[in-house]
Amino acid sequence: WAGAIDNLGGDYLAWLTRTMRYGGNIASIGLAANHELHTTVMPFILRAVCLLGINSVDTPRELRRAVWRRIGGDLRPRHLDRIGQRTMSFDELPTAFDDYIAGSVTGRTVVEIS
Numbered sequence: 001w002a003g004a005i006d007n008l009g010g011d012y013l014a015w016l017t018r019t020m021r022y023g024g025n026i027a028s029i030g031l032a033a034n035h036e037l038h039t040t041v042m043p044f045i046l047r048a049v050c051l052l053g054i055n056s057v058d059t060p061r062e063l064r065r066a067v068w069r070r071i072g073g074d075l076r077p078r079h080l081d082r083i084g085q086r087t088m089s090f091d092e093l094p095t096a097f098d099d100y101i102a103g104s105v106t107g108r109t110v111v112e113i114s
Helices: 010-019 042-046 061-072 090-102
Strands: 003-006 025-028 050-053 085-089 108-112
Touching: 003 010, 010 025, 010 042, 085 090, 090 108
Parallel strands: 003 025, 025 050, 085 108
Antiparallel strands: none
């Protein structure tokens, strides 16, 4: 991997540090799986991997607005309209799982729960 965004932490983040390419960057944005990180300094030293901690909670409102404006403007990917999106009900999920396993799904899937 050249870069990664991790919201799980724990063993998942440790695995990312071990599998990053030389000079790769990891943005750690959460700890949904675990707050502990069991790893060594080897990836950071030998492959120049960088671990960046992101604390969006304390980011000032004006900076957030500026970032969101840029994401919706000059940083917005030009190909978003080509990414497929499908909507399905919760009951249709078992069928969708077969598609995922077959590797035939591209884009996003929105599950409507009502």
